[in-house]
Amino acid sequence: MKSWPTARQSIFVNNIMEYKPSLPDHNDNVSHDQPVREFVTLFLGITVFLLIAFWTTGLFVDYAVDYISPEMEAKIFSSFNRSKAGVVSAKDPKQAELQRMVDQLRQCIHLSYPLTVHLIDTEQANAMAFPGGRIIVLNGLLNKVTSENGLSFVLAHELAHFIHRDHLRGMGRGIVIAAMAAFVTGPGSDFTQLFAPAVNFNMAQYSQTRESMADKKALEILACFYGHVGGATEFFKAMTPNDKGGKNFLGHYFNSHPEALERIDDLYRLAKEMNFDVKTVNPLNDVLIKN
Amino acid sequence: MEQLIIFAVLLSLGYFFGRRAEKKHYQSIIEREKHLISFPTTSNKTVEHDNREIDHCQLVNGNMVVSVDYFKRILAKLRNFFGGNIQSYETLIDRARREAVLRMKESCPEADMVINLRLDTSSITKGKKNQVGSVEVLAYGTAVYFCK
Numbered sequence: 001m002k003s004w005p006t007a008r009q010s011i012f013v014n015n016i017m018e019y020k021p022s023l024p025d026h027n028d029n030v031s032h033d034q035p036v037r038e039f040v041t042l043f044l045g046i047t048v049f050l051l052i053a054f055w056t057t058g059l060f061v062d063y064a065v066d067y068i069s070p071e072m073e074a075k076i077f078s079s080f081n082r083s084k085a086g087v088v089s090a091k092d093p094k095q096a097e098l099q100r101m102v103d104q105l106r107q108c109i110h111l112s113y114p115l116t117v118h119l120i121d122t123e124q125a126n127a128m129a130f131p132g133g134r135i136i137v138l139n140g141l142l143n144k145v146t147s148e149n150g151l152s153f154v155l156a157h158e159l160a161h162f163i164h165r166d167h168l169r170g171m172g173r174g175i176v177i178a179a180m181a182a183f184v185t186g187p188g189s190d191f192t193q194l195f196a197p198a199v200n201f202n203m204a205q206y207s208q209t210r211e212s213m214a215d216k217k218a219l220e221i222l223a224c225f226y227g228h229v230g231g232a233t234e235f236f237k238a239m240t241p242n243d244k245g246g247k248n249f250l251g252h253y254f255n256s257h258p259e260a261l262e263r264i265d266d267l268y269r270l271a272k273e274m275n276f277d278v279k280t281v282n283p284l285n286d287v288l289i290k291n
Numbered sequence: 292m293e294q295l296i297i298f299a300v301l302l303s304l305g306y307f308f309g310r311r312a313e314k315k316h317y318q319s320i321i322e323r324e325k326h327l328i329s330f331p332t333t334s335n336k337t338v339e340h341d342n343r344e345i346d347h348c349q350l351v352n353g354n355m356v357v358s359v360d361y362f363k364r365i366l367a368k369l370r371n372f373f374g375g376n377i378q379s380y381e382t383l384i385d386r387a388r389r390e391a392v393l394r395m396k397e398s399c400p401e402a403d404m405v406i407n408l409r410l411d412t413s414s415i416t417k418g419k420k421n422q423v424g425s426v427e428v429l430a431y432g433t434a435v436y437f438c439k
Contacts, residue, residue: 021328029385031378035366038378042369194365196295
């Protein structure tokens with residue numbers, strides 16, 4: 001390779017400008033900060049901002065929910081088409097029996113909702129409260145509970161959600177958070193994953209509180225209807241995983257529902273506090289046992 | 292949860308491999324810059340104050356396409372919330388610029404000097420979603436060969 005003139009022999013040496021080749025000692029075009037530190041600072045900043053934003057908008061949702069009367073809610077959601085997947089026929093005896101139980105339990109509460117029970121034929125065991133006064137019962141539930149009281153507790157729990165308007169609160173929060181996430185990070189962005197823990201934690205903590213409140217109310221409904229709270233823990237006992245050693249400590253904070261064992265303990269504690277008796281439970285209606 | 296783990300893995304892979312590549316590249320840049328330090332390269336349009344006769348001129352160029360790693364991309368996105376200096380892209384552009392100039396110089400080892408040096412930057416994946424952003428830096432100039 002050819003050698004070029006050095007500074008002394010430079011082509012400009014006899015004139016106004018001298019060419020002085022040198023490398024800068026310090027690269028001023030790049031920052032020399034720690035990228036990880038920057039990442040952590042920014043991430044924590046946004047997370048805190050989001051937690052505050054979700055909490056505040058949650059309060060607005062609660063405020064708005066108080067203005068939606070059950071009649072208005074029924075009108076809004078009656079026009080929504082719902083999936084027919086797995087729904088049993090309207091004349092199904094099991095569904096009719098569940099509807100009868102709900103109507104009976106309603107005597108203990110003041111609720112102006114028109115409530116309808118929908119039974120879904122699936123192995124899963126669960127029950128849900130949906131806007132528009134719909135209680136969805138998944139068929140697997142009927143295999144998990146062994147007494148009428150146990151089933152009544154689960155139904156009463158869903159009734160409690162309607163009393164507390166939790167279905168609207170949960171849905172309102174879901175809409176607000178989805179809208180905010182889409183607005184901030186863009187829809188379907190992998191970037192959204194980064195803030196999923198903050199969102200989930202917020203939702204889970206809120207949901208767990210509402211579930212505990214519903215459990216308490218359900219206990220009251222059960223005590224009102226049967227005069228005792230026998231069978232209240234039946235469903236949770238059936239749902240408790242056998243391997244008690246494998247408890248997920250971190251996951252607990254992100255669950256929408258409190259852990260089954262914890263709920264059982266809470267129910268015992270509440271029953272004791274409110275002086276509710278535990279007596280013999282009624283057997284499950286034959287219609288519900290048949291497959 | 293699984294998605295979060297994948298995300299974290301991508302992030303750390305981006306960080307460690309990106310960092311390693313950057314370190315190696317900078318070492319190479321500095322070494323080559325030292326070697327080529329006395330090659331006169333200016334942005335002047337003409338050869339000034341030189342009495343030597345010019346034999347011939349030649350257009351020379353060097354370019355580099357640089358891409359961001361996952362970690363830097365996410366860091367830049369985080370920075371978008373608050374605004375300010377996107378530090379994570381600085382080294383990337385700096386590397387591309389210096390590499391492009393070096394490649395240009397290396398393309399004409401027999402030249403006496405390069406005048407009229409210009410640098411152009413263009414974004415290759417501009418505005419396309421879900422694509423890794425990459426930037427091209429093109430360095431071009433006129434290589435001057437004096438008569439022997």
